Amino acid sequence: MPHLELVATLEGHQDRVWQASWHPTKTILATCSGDKTVRLWTPISHDNFEQWQCIETLEGAHKRTIRSVDWSPSGNELATASFDATTGIWENDPRDNDWECVATLEGHENEIKSVAWSSTGALLATCSRDKSVWIWEVESDNDFECLSVLQEHTQDVKMVAWHPKSEILASASYDDTIKIWKEDEDDWYCADTLEGHTSTVWSLDFNEEGDQIVSASDDQTLRIWKMYKPDNDQGVMTHNGEATWKTICTLSGFHDRCIYSVSWSKVNGYIASVSGDNSIRIFEKDTEATVNEDEPTYKNIATKKDAHGVYDINGVSWFPTKLHQDWLSTVGDDGLVRIWRVVLD
Amino acid sequence: MSQNLINANPTIYNTKTFVRKETEAEFDDDIEDSIDSQEIFDLIRSISDPEHPLTLEQLNVTQFEHIEVDNQINKILIEFTPTIPHCSMATLIGLCIRVRLLRSLPDRFKVDIRVRKGTHQSEGAVNKQLNDKERVAAALENNHLLEVVNQCLATASLRGAQQVPSN
Numbered sequence: 081m082p083h084l085e086l087v088a089t090l091e092g093h094q095d096r097v098w099q100a101s102w103h104p105t106k107t108i109l110a111t112c113s114g115d116k117t118v119r120l121w122t123p124i125s126h127d128n129f130e131q132w133q134c135i136e137t138l139e140g141a142h143k144r145t146i147r148s149v150d151w152s153p154s155g156n157e158l159a160t161a162s163f164d165a166t167t168g169i170w171e172n173d174p175r176d177n178d179w180e181c182v183a184t185l186e187g188h189e190n191e192i193k194s195v196a197w198s199s200t201g202a203l204l205a206t207c208s209r210d211k212s213v214w215i216w217e218v219e220s221d222n223d224f225e226c227l228s229v230l231q232e233h234t235q236d237v238k239m240v241a242w243h244p245k246s247e248i249l250a251s252a253s254y255d256d257t258i259k260i261w262k263e264d265e266d267d268w269y270c271a272d273t274l275e276g277h278t279s280t281v282w283s284l285d286f287n288e289e290g291d292q293i294v295s296a297s298d299d300q301t302l303r304i305w306k307m308y309k310p311d312n313d314q315g316v317m318t319h320n321g322e323a324t325w326k327t328i329c330t331l332s333g334f335h336d337r338c339i340y341s342v343s344w345s346k347v348n349g350y351i352a353s354v355s356g357d358n359s360i361r362i363f364e365k366d367t368e369a370t371v372n373e374d375e376p377t378y379k380n381i382a383t384k385k386d387a388h389g390v391y392d393i394n395g396v397s398w399f400p401t402k403l404h405q406d407w408l409s410t411v412g413d414d415g416l417v418r419i420w421r422v423v424l425d
Numbered sequence: 426m427s428q429n430l431i432n433a434n435p436t437i438y439n440t441k442t443f444v445r446k447e448t449e450a451e452f453d454d455d456i457e458d459s460i461d462s463q464e465i466f467d468l469i470r471s472i473s474d475p476e477h478p479l480t481l482e483q484l485n486v487t488q489f490e491h492i493e494v495d496n497q498i499n500k501i502l503i504e505f506t507p508t509i510p511h512c513s514m515a516t517l518i519g520l521c522i523r524v525r526l527l528r529s530l531p532d533r534f535k536v537d538i539r540v541r542k543g544t545h546q547s548e549g550a551v552n553k554q555l556n557d558k559e560r561v562a563a564a565l566e567n568n569h570l571l572e573v574v575n576q577c578l579a580t581a582s583l584r585g586a587q588q589v590p591s592n
Contacts, residue, residue, distance in 0.1 A: 190563075390532055
């Protein structure tokens with residue numbers, strides 16, 4: 081049976097850790113915490129992955145919890161979203177290898193829950209308890225222009241995630257829905273609303289192709305949604321010439337408390353989820369059992385119970401490249417960051 | 426008293442009815458006492474109501490019968506009863522109970538706090554908010570709100586032993 085092996089435990093945060101983001105190309109992990117800091121971690125050497133060190137602590141810019149952190153696609157900047165209602169943009173100065181907060185984006189009325197760069201790095205999205213999603217355009221000299229304020233969710237927006245290739249945004253909300261946002265001649269609009277979860281949607285992630293989304297909810301289920309374009313072969317109804325998203329698989333009965341985070345590996349296709357039930361679960365598409373791609377079967381191939389002891393696990397993310405494609409990071413209420421390896425034996 | 430109270434004339438209940446039952450085992454230092462619903466009730470019964478100089482027990486907001494503890498799976502469920510179905514203080518009361526338990530209990534417990542079924546008109550919304558840890562975390566970074574919570578918790582350590590003087 082495949083299983084999860086602990087590679088390393090990273091200690092340093094002084095409060096619960098909310099989220100982690102892997103550098104797009106290097107083996108560096110950024111984590112953010114209730115201690116109002118972001119920490120950057122790397123292995124001590126290239127051949128010993130058991131020992132990691134905190135190479136940088138980004139602090140001073142946020143007055144409250146940093147809820148979310150995301151590397152820009154170039155790996156030169158970091159964006160941080162805080163409960164203090166601001167988004168920070170951090171840049172590395174190569175001259176002294178020092179990180180500095182070079183811009184603070186204001187506008188949200190209260191807690192920002194999530195921040196994400198688009199695949200090209202040209203756009204940034206943020207979302208907040210104020211129920212809105214903001215799209216920002218990245219201009220030169222650390223200037224950011226707000227292109228749109230999207231206010232169609234009826235409750236807090238918990239997370240935003242960009243399509244891996246196109247300028248399509250998905251947002252997950254306390255109103256139990258997911259919304260898909262697209263642009264038409266500088267106008268951003270809601271192209272679809274995904275209904276099905278029966279409680280808060282905490283997290284979502286696209287697959288490698290960007291035609292499917294996995295979502296995680298307080299209803300203790302994961303849902304896999306597939307995009308159907310107009311005039312699709314399957315005969316799925318679409319409206320107004322827009323693609324429609326439909327649940328093709330529901331994974332229930334695995335977690336027995338809120339699922340806080342889900343990550344879909346763009347390299348090997350595995351789905352990892354973490355929960356308030358203290359466990360990590362790994363799912364893989366069962367290719368033998370799947371006869372119809374519109375009704376796929378997924379199987380739970382590995383589970384790690386009490387992965388952070390008795391504590392909730394708040395975030396999970398797969399290593400983004402082939403280099404360590406079997407790695408994932410988890411962060412918990414115990415203030416720890418853990419690196420795991422999926423061992424297929 | 427101010428005319429703006431949400432429930433100006435709450436019913437006050439006799440709190441003498443619940444007395445902790447002490448067992449032989451509790452006096453034996455060699456036996457580990459597990460955390461039971463009596464213990465949880467003691468922790469929360471003397472929390473002050475946000476708008477009256479009375480405890481949650483005196484207002485019948487917290488009741489021993491509405492606490493479930495499962496030590497095997499580390500789960501605690503607390504149901505509380507707002508004094509009136511449109512009580513806008515319900516989330517604050519729930520937050521006080523949550524903070525009290527966060528500060529008192531071992532980390533292993535997962536605590537669910539709910540309004541007792543049928544006792545509040547926004548039951549679903551209140552329950553959702555009270556059990557959303559992100560909302561709770563953000564609320565506790567709000568100094569004004571934290572001060573209010575701390576005031577309500579100032580009497581919590583009485584554990585039913587002595588009542589807040591009522592006027």
